[in-house]
Amino acid sequence: MKFGIIRERKNPPDKRVVLSPSACLWIKEQFPEVELYVETSDIRVFKDRDYEEAGFPVTDKVSHCDILLGVKEVPVDALVPGKKYFFFSHTIKKQPYNRKLLQAVLEKNIELYDHEVITGRNGQRLVAFGRYAGIVGAYNGIRAYGLKSGLYDIPKAEMLPDRLALIEALEKTKLPDIKILLTGKGRVGSGVKEMLDGMGLKQVDCDTYLTRTFSYPVYCQIDVLEYNKRKDGTPASFQDFYENPQEYESDFMRFSRVTDLYIAGHFYGQGAPAIFTREDAVSPDFNIRVVADISCDIDGPVASTIRASTIADPVYGYDPQTGTETDFRQEGAIAVMAVDNLPCELPKDASEGFGEMFTEYVMPAFFNGDKDGILERARMTSKGHLTDRYAYLQDYVDGK
Ligand SMILES: NC(=O)c1ccc[n+]([C@@H]2O[C@H](COP(=O)([O-])OP(=O)(O)OC[C@H]3O[C@@H](n4cnc5c(N)ncnc54)[C@H](O)[C@@H]3O)[C@@H](O)[C@H]2O)c1
Numbered sequence: 001m002k003f004g005i006i007r008e009r010k011n012p013p014d015k016r017v018v019l020s021p022s023a024c025l026w027i028k029e030q031f032p033e034v035e036l037y038v039e040t041s042d043i044r045v046f047k048d049r050d051y052e053e054a055g056f057p058v059t060d061k062v063s064h065c066d067i068l069l070g071v072k073e074v075p076v077d078a079l080v081p082g083k084k085y086f087f088f089s090h091t092i093k094k095q096p097y098n099r100k101l102l103q104a105v106l107e108k109n110i111e112l113y114d115h116e117v118i119t120g121r122n123g124q125r126l127v128a129f130g131r132y133a134g135i136v137g138a139y140n141g142i143r144a145y146g147l148k149s150g151l152y153d154i155p156k157a158e159m160l161p162d163r164l165a166l167i168e169a170l171e172k173t174k175l176p177d178i179k180i181l182l183t184g185k186g187r188v189g190s191g192v193k194e195m196l197d198g199m200g201l202k203q204v205d206c207d208t209y210l211t212r213t214f215s216y217p218v219y220c221q222i223d224v225l226e227y228n229k230r231k232d233g234t235p236a237s238f239q240d241f242y243e244n245p246q247e248y249e250s251d252f253m254r255f256s257r258v259t260d261l262y263i264a265g266h267f268y269g270q271g272a273p274a275i276f277t278r279e280d281a282v283s284p285d286f287n288i289r290v291v292a293d294i295s296c297d298i299d300g301p302v303a304s305t306i307r308a309s310t311i312a313d314p315v316y317g318y319d320p321q322t323g324t325e326t327d328f329r330q331e332g333a334i335a336v337m338a339v340d341n342l343p344c345e346l347p348k349d350a351s352e353g354f355g356e357m358f359t360e361y362v363m364p365a366f367f368n369g370d371k372d373g374i375l376e377r378a379r380m381t382s383k384g385h386l387t388d389r390y391a392y393l394q395d396y397v398d399g400k
């Protein structure tokens with residue numbers, strides 16, 4: 001079985017890759033029958049020579065391979081007909097900007113496996129960059145707090161080599177006695193927590209966070225049942241929240257009253273209440289002055305996220321009085337960090353972590369007859385058609 005690691009072709013350039021040289025070595029060790037080829041690239045975080053030195057051929061083309069592995073969307077004219085492809089296609093929510101891509105995948109008789117829908121039997125995603133978004137997002141949030149307050153200035157994450165260097169920079173930062181709130185306990189939330197713990201911040205529980213003052217910085221990590229409550233006052237549960245989100249309202253203002261920096265790392269489900277609205281943000285009870293919105297739903301549950309920001313220019317200002325963008329340094333403005341491709345700032349660690357997950361969870365499926373259905377569930381197209389699981393995308397493909 002021949003696997004090809006393709007060159008990333010999207011702009012702005014993405015340095016990440018599905019398999020690092022060490023992941024390739026690990027695969028070769030476990031599955032000696034695998035042949036791995038690497039398409040030459042001068043933007044990838046691992047250089048061509050890193051793969052060559054590990055014993056993997058680097059070539060101009062990998063179109064002789066059966067299975068092609070990439071990270072971002074492959075431009076239509078670069079898709080090789082008849083192949084099996086793995087990449088993030090960003091089509092499962094019918095994203096209009098990728099309709100042509102899915103149409104081309106079908107026309108070219110490609111079997112598309114989307115990383116986003118590679119799941120275990122329980123529906124849990126098996127390969128994702130979320131942890132790295134959390135790691136970089138936490139760093140960027142604390143950096144944004146320094147820029148907003150004028151108290152310190154630390155380098156951009158992309159200027160530092162890896163996660164440990166980010167933690168080192170944070171450890172050297174003298175944070176004032178602020179309160180940091182984190183929503184979300186999934187992959188992103190755990191990545192953020194890893195950084196806050198790594199820099200030595202003290203975590204406190206909800207009640208302590210809401211009622212006590214401290215002579216050092218603290219953080220509190222909350223989930224849906226803390227920042228939402230049932231409208232009718234009856235007891236809430238996770239299952240009830242996921243099934244009946246319309247029965248809930250936000251209970252976030254009690255946190256916004258005491259929070260200085262808010263890091264959003266939750267998933268936002270359709271129909272759930274806004275966490276804070278534009279009206280909430282003008283309330284005298286709203287004290288947050290820096291928001292690091294890793295979840296980054298535009299015009300979504302975090303009202304100050306009116307657009308995504310970029311790695312080049314990561315922080316903008318939100319004026320709560322007018323609901324419009326402003327200079328983040330302006331008095332009264334909320335500084336917003338809403339970069340939507342955070343893992344790209346840490347391409348080496350993100351690629352190594354992703355490769356480990358891919359090697360552990362996906363590679364065995366090629367050799368065990370896909371006994372756990374991992375490939376089957378992720379296969380979006382076959383023989384020019386959408387598979388049953390993805391048939392809901394037919395109207396999108398048809399341009400309706
Ligand atoms: N900015 C970036 O670069 C970047 C990168 C990766 C992920 N993200 C975003 O971060 C968010 C969180 O991703 P994750 O991988 O941590 O997700 P996850 O599924 O691992 O965790 C989800 C968290 O949100 C909570 N949640 C609230 N409502 C939920 C609902 N209706 N369904 C499921 N969970 C719900 C869960 O309890 C959990 O704490 C997503 O919106 C994702 O798109 C952003």
